[in-house]
Each structure stands twice: as structure tokens, then as C-alpha cells.
Amino acid sequence: MSAFFAMGGYGAYIWTAFAVFFIVLLIDTLAPLARRRRNLRDIRARIARQENRRRPGTPASNESNA
Amino acid sequence: MANWVPLWLHRLGSPPTFYRFAGAVYPWALGLAIVLGGIALYGGLVLAPADYQQGDAYRIIFIHVPSAWMSLFIYAIMTVAAFIGLVWRIKLAETVAMESAPIGAAFTAITLATGSLWGKPMWGTWWTWDARLTSELVLLFIYLGIIGLYHSFEDRRQGARAAAFLVLVGAVNVPIVHFSVNWWNTLHQGSTIRLLGPSHIAASMVWPLLTMMAATKLYYIASLFSRVRADLIASEGGKAWVRELALGHAQDGKA
Numbered sequence: 001m002s003a004f005f006a007m008g009g010y011g012a013y014i015w016t017a018f019a020v021f022f023i024v025l026l027i028d029t030l031a032p033l034a035r036r037r038r039n040l041r042d043i044r045a046r047i048a049r050q051e052n053r054r055r056p057g058t059p060a061s062n063e064s065n066a
Numbered sequence: 067m068a069n070w071v072p073l074w075l076h077r078l079g080s081p082p083t084f085y086r087f088a089g090a091v092y093p094w095a096l097g098l099a100i101v102l103g104g105i106a107l108y109g110g111l112v113l114a115p116a117d118y119q120q121g122d123a124y125r126i127i128f129i130h131v132p133s134a135w136m137s138l139f140i141y142a143i144m145t146v147a148a149f150i151g152l153v154w155r156i157k158l159a160e161t162v163a164m165e166s167a168p169i170g171a172a173f174t175a176i177t178l179a180t181g182s183l184w185g186k187p188m189w190g191t192w193w194t195w196d197a198r199l200t201s202e203l204v205l206l207f208i209y210l211g212i213i214g215l216y217h218s219f220e221d222r223r224q225g226a227r228a229a230a231f232l233v234l235v236g237a238v239n240v241p242i243v244h245f246s247v248n249w250w251n252t253l254h255q256g257s258t259i260r261l262l263g264p265s266h267i268a269a270s271m272v273w274p275l276l277t278m279m280a281a282t283k284l285y286y287i288a289s290l291f292s293r294v295r296a297d298l299i300a301s302e303g304g305k306a307w308v309r310e311l312a313l314g315h316a317q318d319g320k321a
Contacts, residue, residue, distance in 0.1 A: 004111075004112070007122040007123075007125065008116060008121045008122035008123075009121070009122075010121060010122050010123040010125075010187055013123060013126070013183045013184065013186060013187050014122065014123065014125055014126055014183075016183055017126045017129060017130070017179070017180040017183040017184065018107075018129060020176060020179045020180060020183075021129045021133070021176050021180065024172050024175060024176050025172065025176075025285065027172075028168070028169060028172045028289055029096070029288075029289060029292070032289070032292040032293040032295070032296045033292060033296075035293075035296040036292070036295055036296035036299055039296060039299040039300045039303070040299055040311070040312050042300075042303075043299065043303050043308060043309065043312040044312045044313070046303070047309060047312065047313065
């Protein structure tokens with residue numbers, strides 16, 4: 001098993017290369033998922049602000065962008 | 067040609083339909099990419115023998131070469147999408163072009179980093195200004211330029227159109243990267259896999275390489291669809307289908 005990880009003395013280069021590959025692709029996978037959730041949250045917040053504006057008498061604190 | 071084909075394509079070009087389609091394909095593309103990637107790595111790291119010249123160091127090929135192929139393949143797809151977006155002004159084509167750029171940049175960066183990690187033990191240097199390496203670095207800068215230009219506009223579609231022009235201009239670099247090992251004397255080795263004629267590699271090494279190529283292609287589909295979905299939520303934010311989707315999600319979250 002340790003022979004496998006040693007990779008004939010090139011282990012440090014090989015495992016670093018594979019780590020770069022997986023870390024970059026992991027970030028690339030997670031970033032758009034987080035962005036989609038954030039965008040949906042922004043839209044919900046916008047809808048809530050519009051609802052508040054239609055109803056008079058609601059606190060103005062919700063209308064920061066209005 | 068049956069006329070349901072263009073109709074189907076036309077429907078797919080509409081954002082709500084594509085959003086659902088992409089959402090249905092995403093888990094399958096990503097899942098299959100992970101399974102194939104796992105098989106390819108087992109084949110490449112465990113089953114394939116060491117190279118007679120490079121020993122075990124050559125095993126970096128199983129991620130370096132598929133990433134390099136993807137850096138060019140994604141640019142080609144991005145060029146076609148940018149062209150369609152500029153000529154026919156199809157919003158989805160612009161989105162596909164712009165959301166391809168970060169994935170292409172990621173694969174180009176992986177190619178450069180893994181190439182450097184392969185170059186140090188084999189050539190004795192991390193980096194050299196030869197044709198293949200320099201043109202791949204230029205490719206990374208072109209990708210970053212496209213991403214930067216797109217985001218520098220207040221209006222998304224205006225940014226997409228400006229960046230799409232840059233995509234078409236930058237396409238000149240793609241054949242330069244590909245043929246650089248033939249056109250110039252370079253430290254980088256020539257093509258290992260050839261479409262025409264026999265490949266310069268043993269069968270036990272070629273199947274993990276081709277499997278990884280399939281895995282990276284599927285990964286690109288998954289990542290692109292995920293990005294396009296995220297983008298459509300923002301760019302179609304005022305439309306009824308996105309509002310329904312957002313409110314539906316809120317209920318799912320509470321349940």
C-alpha cells in the first residue's frame with residue numbers, strides 16, 4: 001500500500017496534481033449551486049418587499065430599496 | 067426531416083423549458099461523470115503499468131490530457147454559442163457562452179498546474195516559455211478576459227455581447243494551442259492519441275485516458291447546466307415562472 005502512495009518516488013508530484021484537479025472541480029461544482037440558492041433568496045426578498053408596498057400600514061423598514 | 071425536431075429545439079431554447087430540462091439532466095450527468103472518473107482513476111493509477119521511460123510520473127497524463135482537451139473543447143462550444151448569440155440574438159446561447167468560460171478557465175488552470183507538476187520531475191523545470199505552454203497560458207488569459215469583460219457591464223446582455231466578440235477573436239488561439247507541438251520545436255511531447263493512424267500508447271493506458279475524457283465531457287455538461295440554471299434565475303427574475311419557482315422553493319424549505 002505504501003508503495004502505491006510512493007508512486008516510484010514521484011508520489012508528491014502525482015498526488016499534488018490529483019489534489020489540484022479535485023479541489024478545482026469541487027469548487028466549480030459548489031459555486032453555481034450556492035449562486036442559484038442565493039438568487040432564489042434574492043427573488044423571494046424582492047417579492048416580499050413588493051407585497052409590503054401594496055399593503056399600507058406595514059413597517060417601512062422592509063422597504064430599504066424602495 | 068420531421069418537423070417536430072426544430073419545434074423541440076425551439077422549445078428547448080425557451081428559458082423555463084431549458085431550466086427544467088437542465089435540472090433533470092444535471093444529476094445523471096454529474097453522477098455518471100463521477101462513476102466514470104472513478105473507473106478511469108482506478109485503471110490509470112492501479113491497473114496500468116508504469117511507463118518504461120517515465121516510471122510512475124506519467125500517471126499525471128490521466129488528468130492532464132483530458133483537462134487540456136476540455137480547455138480547447140469548451141472554447142469551441144463557447145465559440146459556437148457566442149456566434150449563435152451574436153447573429154440570432156438568442157438569449158440562451160449568450161448564457162451558454164458566458165457560463166462556459168469559468169469552466170474552461172478551470173480546466174485550463176488545471177492543465178497548467180498539472181503540466182507544471184509533471185514537467186518538474188521529467189524536464190527538470192516547472193515552466194518554460196515554449197510554444198505549447200505559452201499558448202495554453204494565453205488561453206487562460208483569454209478565458210479570464212472574457213469573464214472580466216462580461217462582468218464589467220451593468221447590463222448583462224450588453225456585457226454578454228461584448229464578451230461574445232472577444233470569444234470569436236480569441237478563437238484564433240485554439241488551433242495555435244493544438245498544432246503548437248507540430249509547428250514549433252518544443253519541449254512538450256507530441257500528441258499521444260491520434261484519430262488517424264495508431265496511437266503512441268499501450269491499450270492498458272489508453273482506456274483509462276478515454277474513460278476520463280468521457281467523464282470530463284459529462285462533467286462539463288453538469289457544470290454548464292448548473293451554471294445556466296443559476297444564471298436564468300437572476301436574468302429572468304421578473305418573470306412569472308421564476309417567481310413561482312422561488313415561492314415554491316420557500317414552501318419546500320418550510321415543509
